[in-house]
Amino acid sequence: MLDDRKLAVLRAIVEDYVSTNEPVGSKALAERHNLKVSPATVRNDMAALEEEGYITQPHTSAGRVPTDKGYRLFVDRLSQIKPLSGAERRAIETFLAGAVDLDDVVTRTVRLLAQLTRQVAVVQYPTLTRSTVRHVELVPLTERRVMLVLITNTGRVEQRVIELPEVVEDTRIAHLRAVLNSCLDGCGLGNVPDLVADLPERLPAEDRPAVATILSVLLETLVERHDEKIVFAGAANLAGAGFSVGLRDVLEALEEQVVLMRLLGETSTDTPSALTVRIGSENAYTGLRGTSIVATGYGSGDNQLARLGVLGPTRMDYPVTMGAVRAVARYVSQILAAS
Amino acid sequence: MLDDRKLAVLRAIVEDYVSTNEPVGSKALAERHNLKVSPATVRNDMAALEEEGYITQPHTSAGRVPTDKGYRLFVDRLSQIKPLSGAERRAIETFLAGAVDLDDVVTRTVRLLAQLTRQVAVVQYPTLTRSTVRHVELVPLTERRVMLVLITNTGRVEQRVIELPEVVEDTRIAHLRAVLNSCLDGCGLGNVPDLVADLPERLPAEDRPAVATILSVLLETLVERHDEKIVFAGAANLAGAGFSVGLRDVLEALEEQVVLMRLLGETSTDTPSALTVRIGSENAYTGLRGTSIVATGYGSGDNQLARLGVLGPTRMDYPVTMGAVRAVARYVSQILAAS
DNA sequence: ACTTGGCACTCGGGAACACAGAGTGCTAGA
DNA sequence: TCTAGCACTCTGTGTTCCCGAGTGCCAAGT
Numbered sequence: 001m002l003d004d005r006k007l008a009v010l011r012a013i014v015e016d017y018v019s020t021n022e023p024v025g026s027k028a029l030a031e032r033h034n035l036k037v038s039p040a041t042v043r044n045d046m047a048a049l050e051e052e053g054y055i056t057q058p059h060t061s062a063g064r065v066p067t068d069k070g071y072r073l074f075v076d077r078l079s080q081i082k083p084l085s086g087a088e089r090r091a092i093e094t095f096l097a098g099a100v101d102l103d104d105v106v107t108r109t110v111r112l113l114a115q116l117t118r119q120v121a122v123v124q125y126p127t128l129t130r131s132t133v134r135h136v137e138l139v140p141l142t143e144r145r146v147m148l149v150l151i152t153n154t155g156r157v158e159q160r161v162i163e164l165p166e167v168v169e170d171t172r173i174a175h176l177r178a179v180l181n182s183c184l185d186g187c188g189l190g191n192v193p194d195l196v197a198d199l200p201e202r203l204p205a206e207d208r209p210a211v212a213t214i215l216s217v218l219l220e221t222l223v224e225r226h227d228e229k230i231v232f233a234g235a236a237n238l239a240g241a242g243f244s245v246g247l248r249d250v251l252e253a254l255e256e257q258v259v260l261m262r263l264l265g266e267t268s269t270d271t272p273s274a275l276t277v278r279i280g281s282e283n284a285y286t287g288l289r290g291t292s293i294v295a296t297g298y299g300s301g302d303n304q305l306a307r308l309g310v311l312g313p314t315r316m317d318y319p320v321t322m323g324a325v326r327a328v329a330r331y332v333s334q335i336l337a338a339s
Numbered sequence: 340m341l342d343d344r345k346l347a348v349l350r351a352i353v354e355d356y357v358s359t360n361e362p363v364g365s366k367a368l369a370e371r372h373n374l375k376v377s378p379a380t381v382r383n384d385m386a387a388l389e390e391e392g393y394i395t396q397p398h399t400s401a402g403r404v405p406t407d408k409g410y411r412l413f414v415d416r417l418s419q420i421k422p423l424s425g426a427e428r429r430a431i432e433t434f435l436a437g438a439v440d441l442d443d444v445v446t447r448t449v450r451l452l453a454q455l456t457r458q459v460a461v462v463q464y465p466t467l468t469r470s471t472v473r474h475v476e477l478v479p480l481t482e483r484r485v486m487l488v489l490i491t492n493t494g495r496v497e498q499r500v501i502e503l504p505e506v507v508e509d510t511r512i513a514h515l516r517a518v519l520n521s522c523l524d525g526c527g528l529g530n531v532p533d534l535v536a537d538l539p540e541r542l543p544a545e546d547r548p549a550v551a552t553i554l555s556v557l558l559e560t561l562v563e564r565h566d567e568k569i570v571f572a573g574a575a576n577l578a579g580a581g582f583s584v585g586l587r588d589v590l591e592a593l594e595e596q597v598v599l600m601r602l603l604g605e606t607s608t609d610t611p612s613a614l615t616v617r618i619g620s621e622n623a624y625t626g627l628r629g630t631s632i633v634a635t636g637y638g639s640g641d642n643q644l645a646r647l648g649v650l651g652p653t654r655m656d657y658p659v660t661m662g663a664v665r666a667v668a669r670y671v672s673q674i675l676a677a678s
Numbered sequence: 679a680c681t682t683g684g685c686a687c688t689c690g691g692g693a694a695c696a697c698a699g700a701g702t703g704c705t706a707g708a
Numbered sequence: 709t710c711t712a713g714c715a716c717t718c719t720g721t722g723t724t725c726c727c728g729a730g731t732g733c734c735a736a737g738t
């Protein structure tokens with residue numbers, strides 16, 4: 001059905017359309033990519049490709065434009081991820097190396113990715129549940145209030161102010177802190193609920209109300225942050241990239257954490273470290289027709305911490321974009337593993 | 340030069356133009372606002388106003404449009420800040436009350452403000468230098484690394500991982516922590532450099548290298564974060580508000596922390612708690628012609644912590660916007676003061 | 679069985695043009 | 709000082725027309 005030449009034609013159409021943003025006709029195609037066949041032949045192939053739904057024409061007597069299905073085939077079988085240039089690699093490295101804390105890493109990453117791809121970059125903060133506890137701190141503020149600080153191995157810090165049901169002396173707080181740390185240090189956040197379950201019983205009865213309050217806040221912190229923080233950058237690139245229509249919808253989606261989350265995460269089930277590409281209508285979110293998402297997981301080794309990616313018009317340069325996303329994910333993973 | 344009726348005409352022009360987004364002509368004006376004079380008279384007044392530079396016409400035989408100078412006069416003398424409705428007040432209150440930590444307060448505030456004004460909201464994180472130290476924590480990670488955590492009275496938490504020049508026992512770390520806390524607790528961040536200046540000399544000689552390292556990181560944290568964090572929300576509102584041209588520039592400005600900072604802060608010198616309005620070209624930043632900024636300081640009592648505001652097209656509804664900004668600033672200040 | 683050249687057909691987009699309508703400036707009169 | 713009337717000047721819109729890019733199809737060539 002689709003012989004090699006037809007595939008070559010499809011590839012050529014995608015490449016041309018991506019670079020010119022104009023429907024591409026048979027003549028120009030036959031010239032630019034030396035296909036060694038006549039425009040008429042190309043037309044026949046195009047007709048076949050259109051029949052199969054890989055390309056379409058905006059109106060009669062205009063050139064052809066790839067459909068989502070066409071891009072899909074291109075990404076899956078006709079393109080190779082393009083590695084970054086040496087200069088780009090070095091730029092990434094030095095730019096990310098300067099980060100001072102987790103916030104900074106994420107901020108720098110998202111900017112870097114936006115600049116590199118000239119599209120909108122999206123980065124999810126490392127997921128809490130897969131990280132481990134590095135330290136728990138209880139800081140007395142007044143005699144009825146303490147601040148709970150939870151530090152994870154990824155450098156993330158969560159804090160909450162807790163109102164205690166009764167006055168608790170500082171020494172008791174200190175004791176509780178010691179117990180908590182000995183109990184939780186190094187444990188995965190997912191295990192915390194189990195580990196602290198019997199804690200109240202192991203402590204003096206008079207402390208139990210306070211302990212219960214503190215623990216409930218601690219657990220709350222864990223589940224609450226399960227819906228994670230996401231940041232984006234490079235919105236200005238949308239305005240440039242001949243988007244115009246639907247721009248409002250895209251911006252709205254970007255500011256809606258939940259939507260963004262779903263977009264990044266939807267395909268993370270099987271092999272999180274693989275690049276996932278969702279093209280146009282595959283996104284199943286109205287208003288994001290016309291945009292594609294290239295995403296991947298990042299994190300040290302096999303425990304993927306979170307995801308990052310870029311969002312741009314369906315007519316993006318997939319090989320380059322995929323190369324950039326993959327490279328950035330790797331570098332960030334390195335940075336996080338090292339710290 | 341400008342009698343009362345001319346001012347009334349200007350006010351009417353601004354109001355009409357803001358609500359219709361179309362140049363307003365003499366006839367429509369005389370009808371809609373019962374000025375009790377004929378269109379011809381209005382035309383005369385318009386001619387005078389144009390002479391003075393308060394309004395302009397896009398082209399001959401079109402209606403008039405306010406200039407930046409016209410908006411300025413309107414804001415300064417012809418309008419009254421419009422208070423929010425009771426329902427809006429309650430909405431703000433309940434929405435902000437649910438915040439769990441500083442991050443959450445800021446995030447909610449910026450979203451709230453964006454939604455309330457239907458424009459781009461900008462919020463600066465509370466400034467470190469004006470807050471006070473609530474607690475300093477040193478958490479041993481390995482024998483050569485500690486994590487420094489700085490907690491301020493606004494609930495802000497800064498952390499840094501420090502590589503020590505030599506192995507330091509946990510007990511010494513604990514001692515140092517105690518000293519630091521007794522020394523800094525409750526002090527303004529601005530005073531920290533002075534307060535810790537002679538600290539190394541007051542400690543055992545063998546600890547000095549480690550102490551020096553820790554202090555340098557601490558001080559670094561203070562100055563580094565002096566250029567503050569800023570967040571924005573509601574970019575989608577730009578796309579809606581008949582902006583079209585220059586949108587890219589605006590988005591770029593929004594993502595440029597430094598620029599944003601300057602825009603918010605530029606007029607904060609005299610009375611920080613007052614509303615400041617910068618209209619169009621007053622912003623002196625190319626690409627932000629066509630946008631106005633309404634900002635104000637927030638924070639408990641007389642020590643203003645930071646600034647927040649909104650950014651929108653010059654043809655915005657100033658009375659309403661100003662009302663919303665002022666109200667939100669007040670509520671946020673309350674929330675911060677309470678926690 | 680493909681490929682190719684030729685040819686008629688279709689449509690979008692730009693240029694030229696006319697025209698209605700809104701809005702103005704000016705002048706003369708109340 | 710305000711008002712009414714009037715001539716004038718624009719923009720925006722609709723119409724028409726035409727060019728050209730691009731297509732689909734057919735018949736001939738390899």
